Amino acid sequence: xxxxxxxxxxxxxxxxxxxxxxxxxxxxxxxxxxxxxxxxxxxxxxxxxxxxxxxxxxxxxxxxxxxxxxxxxxxxxxxxxxxxxxxxxxxxxxxxxxxxxxxxxxxxxxxxxxxxxxxxxxxxxxxxxxxxxxxxxxxxxxxxxxxxxxxxx
Numbered sequence: 582x583x584x585x586x587x588x589x590x591x592x593x594x595x596x597x598x599x600x601x602x603x604x605x606x607x608x609x610x611x612x613x614x615x616x617x618x619x620x621x622x623x624x625x626x627x628x629x630x631x632x633x634x635x636x637x638x639x640x641x642x643x644x645x646x647x648x649x650x651x652x653x654x655x656x657x658x659x660x661x662x663x664x665x666x667x668x669x670x671x672x673x674x675x676x677x678x679x680x681x682x683x684x685x686x687x688x689x690x691x692x693x694x695x696x697x698x699x700x701x702x703x704x705x706x707x708x709x710x711x712x713x714x715x716x717x718x719x720x721x722x723x724x725x726x727x728x729x730x731x732x733x734x
Contacts, residue, residue, distance in 0.1 A: 583607060584627065584661075605631050618644065618680060619660035626661040629691055638691040645684050663687045666717055673714070682715035689723065703727045 586592065586600035608624045621640055629637035641663060662668050663680070664687035672679040685706040707724040710716045716724070 587630075601627065601631050605633075619658055622663045622680075622683075623661040625663055625687070626665070629687075634691045638688055641684050641688040641691065645681065645688065664690065667715075670715065678713045679715065682710045682713050685710050686715075686717075686720055689720070700727045700730050704731065 583600045583604035587597045587604060589597065592600075605624070605627045608620060608627060612620050612624055621644055625637045625640040625644075628634075628640070644663075663683040666686070667679065667683040670679065689703055689706055703723065704727045707716065707720055707727065710720060711724065
């Protein structure tokens with residue numbers, strides 16, 4: 582409910598910001614008890630919107646490095662996708678593949694303002710997303726730039 586309130590453009594900005602922070606605090610409490618993919622993904626998205634990029638990126642990389650790779654995900658409960666672009670992308674054959682690609686893409690978006698500075702890591706992560714068939718136009722451009730930069734070294 583609070584997250585929906587922070588999206589309501591009819592409300593004053595200060596009220597929307599308070600709702601955003603309240604939503605972040607609420608999901609943080611939920612994570613303490615049940616740190617599921619859904620809850621951590623939602624936390625990361627809300628933290629990012631609240632301007633806490635480093636915290637959001639840290640949660641994403643922890644999710645990538647944790648056991649989420651080997652598990653299909655329970656998608657029976659609503660949640661925010663790790664990357665906003667993935668809100669409109671169907672899971673396809675594997676929710677696990679969809680989730681890992683969304684985690685990788687959002688991590689690249691949050692971790693550095695430009696993939697120019699994180700070339701080898703960006704290439705590795707973006708190639709994974711590309712191989713799974715989820716690479717969007719913006720990330721395709723980032724991958725091309727990162728590859729060109731690496732070729733020049």
